Amino acid sequence: MDEAKTRECLSLMNNYGFAIGEAYAVVYGGENYEDVRAKKVKHEKSFALLEKKNSEWPMPKVIWDLAPEHWHLSMDGHDVQSFRLKFPDAAVMSVKTSQLSNILAAHSRRLGDPFSPNYRSKSAALVVHLQEGGRVSPAMTLLDAGGLHVVGGNHRLGWAMYLKQEEIPILIRSLDRKEIEELLKT
Structure with missing residues (x-):
């Protein structure tokens, strides 16, 4: 220097x-x-x-940013180009949170609420972002034999579920849509 x-x-x-x-x-x-x-x-x-x-925290609703050019923000380490290369057929799917909980793979389910020690600091950053009018891209998910895996955006998904937002968007691979729809019916 x-x-x-x-x-x-x-x-x-x-x-x-x-x-x-x-x-x-x-x-x-x-x-x-x-x-x-x-x-x-x-x-x-x-x-x-x-x-x-916890009881003193504000409880801002999650406002979703559904613009495809921001989907890469669902996952750490991706820019627009690398996200599109990895997930060329990414699409938004709207799901009821009550149904989504039932089909998430075991490791993608929250073991606590957003105030749990493992989640608290990221929850605080998310709450501040939302309070200031920020929007967030939907969680990125992948489907396999073990269920639906959250591979990015778990904290925002967890916050929306904690607030009991009835319906939320998730990012999926287009080729998985029919199978996810079938799983959600069960």
Whole structure:
């Protein structure tokens, strides 16, 4: 790091409370100041929410983003292109949450609610996002002999189910639609 960039990083850290990684991302052009600051504020709000009792949490409804260009956000590690390569026949399917619970593979079922220790921090981030008017893409699912597997978006799916949203969208492979429809009837 050259001296000027070091000073700029230190300024962001000292004057704005940025962590070294955040300051580095701004100084070296990976992200702009406004985006990093917005993420930091969301993180602080999420952290504050973790300090509250479950009963004090807001309960924002999940607002779904059904735009195909955002489906990759259902899964970590994908951009639009890699998602489309892996799931070229992805489609949205609307399901009743009560029926969905019955056909999920055992490891895709929640062992607790969104406030359970394993889910609490991601639930807090999701709640803050939803409170600020954010939308989320549906959970990505894959079907095999073991049932319907949630391969991305489990926290948002878990939050919607916790809120007892009657009907929710999921992402499926088009070729699995008929079989999923049959499973949902049972």
